[in-house]
Amino acid sequence: MKIGIIGTGSMGTILVDSFIESNAMAPTQLHITNRSVEKAKQLAARHPGIRVEDNAQAVVYECDVVFLCVKPLQFHEVLQPIEFLESQLLVSITSPFSVEQLEQIVNCKVARAIPSILNRAHSGPSLLSFGTRCTAEDKQMLNHLMGAISTPLVIEENITRVASDIVSCGPAFFSYLTQRFIDGAVRETEISEEEATILATDMLIGLGKLLEKEIFTLPALQKRVCVPGGITGEGIKVLETEIGDMFDQLFRQTHAKYKEDKEIIQKQFH
Incomplete structure (x- = not known):
């Protein structure tokens, strides 16, 4: 099977690196291209055997499965000139x-x-949806391919945006919160940024393992650590007061941008 990647930006590169490093496919199975072909060549140089094509149509000619890894507002420009076979x-x-x-x-x-940056470590979810023309074999193949670098989850269209917020945007959101957590510790105490970063990073890794092994659920973990009258409880009081409806607003904002992009895309294709 030959796999094509159109667009070697952040997520296209993550897919290429992850598919190869997980042994889901060999470099010789991959055909890639990018608006700046030089960027695609730089990626191919890390994985000898990858074929770099001059344009998207050349990738489609060679491949059975083609991943379209460009920004939503570039879909019209990229797809308009391409001819596909019904079997692709x-x-x-x-x-x-x-x-x-x-x-x-x-x-x-x-x-x-929909992948996540977590897939670069062959972990975390990916979100799958299938069109009406997909066969059982197509679904099995894509589940197997994405399963090599993630935990695939088939979702309905109505939760696509919020699921993507959690899976794909979530790492950036929580990285930002963690950095603010570290910055506060450095400003208010004598700990260095390096020390605080090491401790916070190790804490997050340990938290992930607790949840992965199902030793605690999120509510159970909070209850276990937050002893009545203790220091953690005082910190939780601050979070309860300060966070308020912050995450409600976050989801409103991402959904507003999602709606805006969908409207622009509709106009492009009509």
């Missing part, structure tokens, strides 16, 4: 473009696989 599978990695919309534009089979 086009996989989008972006949320504003539904599989139903893609099926109206291309004549091939369509699926969506």
